[in-house]
Amino acid sequence: MAAAVPPPVPQRGRSVRSTGNTGGSPRSAAALRSGRPLPGGPGGPAGAGPAASMAQRGQEAVAVPSLGGVGRERFLQDVYPQRKPVVLKGMELGSCTTKWTVDYLSQAEGSKEVKIHVSAVPQMDFLSKNFVYRTLPFNEFVQRAAEVKHKEYFLSENEKYYLRSVGEDARKDVADIRKQFPVLADDVQIPEYFDKEQFFSSVFRISSAGLQLWTHYDVMDNLLIQVTGRKRVVLYSPQDVPYLYLSGTKSEVLDVDNPDFEKYPLFVKAKRYECYLEAGDVLFIPAMWFHNVISEEFGVAVNVFWKHLPAECYDKSDTYGNKDPTAASRAIQILDRALKTLEELPEEYRDFYARRMVSRIQEKAYRNDYG
Ligand SMILES: O=C(O)CCC(=O)C(=O)O
Numbered sequence: 466m467a468a469a470v471p472p473p474v475p476q477r478g479r480s481v482r483s484t485g486n487t488g489g490s491p492r493s494a495a496a497l498r499s500g501r502p503l504p505g506g507p508g509g510p511a512g513a514g515p516a517a518s519m520a521q522r523g524q525e526a527v528a529v530p531s532l533g534g535v536g537r538e539r540f541l542q543d544v545y546p547q548r549k550p551v552v553l554k555g556m557e558l559g560s561c562t563t564k565w566t567v568d569y570l571s572q573a574e575g576s577k578e579v580k581i582h583v584s585a586v587p588q589m590d591f592l593s594k595n596f597v598y599r600t601l602p603f604n605e606f607v608q609r610a611a612e613v614k615h616k617e618y619f620l621s622e623n624e625k626y627y628l629r630s631v632g633e634d635a636r637k638d639v640a641d642i643r644k645q646f647p648v649l650a651d652d653v654q655i656p657e658y659f660d661k662e663q664f665f666s667s668v669f670r671i672s673s674a675g676l677q678l679w680t681h682y683d684v685m686d687n688l689l690i691q692v693t694g695r696k697r698v699v700l701y702s703p704q705d706v707p708y709l710y711l712s713g714t715k716s717e718v719l720d721v722d723n724p725d726f727e728k729y730p731l732f733v734k735a736k737r738y739e740c741y742l743e744a745g746d747v748l749f750i751p752a753m754w755f756h757n758v759i760s761e762e763f764g765v766a767v768n769v770f771w772k773h774l775p776a777e778c779y780d781k782s783d784t785y786g787n788k789d790p791t792a793a794s795r796a797i798q799i800l801d802r803a804l805k806t807l808e809e810l811p812e813e814y815r816d817f818y819a820r821r822m823v824s825r826i827q828e829k830a831y832r833n834d835y836g
């Protein structure tokens with residue numbers, strides 16, 4: 466069964482290149498493999514200007530393909546090896562999709578305390594730290610996240626909330642919805658698209674309407690199950706890392722819709738992928754793919770992270786699924802030492818040898834089949 470795919474929605478003067486309905490046609494596999502903007506033409510609003518200039522402004526988005534009725538076999542054979550995001554429609558997710566109303570959620574797990582992000586403005590900023598961490602009883606938190614204006618608040622009556630569940634001991638334990646929210650976990654059927662040993666964590670996420678999470682990457686493969694509420698997800702490929710101005714695992718370009726090109730000139734080169742998740746949709750986010758999420762409505766999601774690499778490649782102290790594989794961390798440490806060593810040379814020489822090193826890295830370590 467191939468689910469219908471909604472037409473691309475032009476947003477704020479932006480055109481979305483449609484991949485068309487990729488519900489399992491041979492075209493979909495080719496489209497997934499190509500990695501290029503797909504035919505279909507820019508469907509932008511009138512007066513949005515020619516496609517080329519929009520592309521120059523970095524305002525053209527490639528629609529993430531949607532696939533309907535993808536079972537385990539098909540996922541593992543056709544989707545997973547492509548290492549590209551895909552929206553999976555019509556998945557069997559259990560009773561959560563009908564049961565999870567605000568009242569049901571709040572009574573199901575009672576008044577256990579949860580630690581949440583609270584932000585006075587919709588766009589959370591990790592640089593200026595415009596949000597705070599607070600603790601609330603779960604039932605109260607759910608009611609607050611679902612309302613727009615608050616009688617009781619921490620920062621302002623329009624503040625936004627975000628819950629990212631953590632383990633019992635947030636420093637040592639990974640999030641597992643079955644342990645922290647056992648009643649709700651019974652309502653969710655997580656697609657079994659990986660072996661049990663590959664499981665890393667399952668994270669319960671609740672967001673106020675309007676809240677925007679900064680662009681970041683995680684090091685695990687991810688199925689983001691949007692149980693209720695609509696969400697926009699903008700993604701960037703791992704190969705676009707030079708254009709994203711990273712600070713650790715996060716991009717400093719906070720406003721992906723209206724970026725400051727004076728400050729971030731290379732961001733224009735980043736290829737924007739985009740999708741809208743409706744309640745019941747599941748987004749496959751491969752490890753290292755950057756994602757930026759706006760909850761257009763109050764929404765509840767569960768995501769499951771699992772290991773793509775052999776278990777020993779990962780950092781044992783990682784609780785959030787965002788510590789780089791140990792070989793990558795070691796390589797970065799060695800690079801930092803090399804950079805320190807180059808400082809022994811005057812600028813003219815440092816520049817020359819730095820360029821030689823960059824060429825060597827490109828020649829020896831870049832893949833040559835990246836499309
Ligand atoms: O949808 C969200 O709230 C954030 C999703 C996310 O960052 C993730 O699943 O890794």
Ligand SMILES: [Fe+2]
Nearest residue numbers: 681682683756
């Ligand atoms: Fe994430």
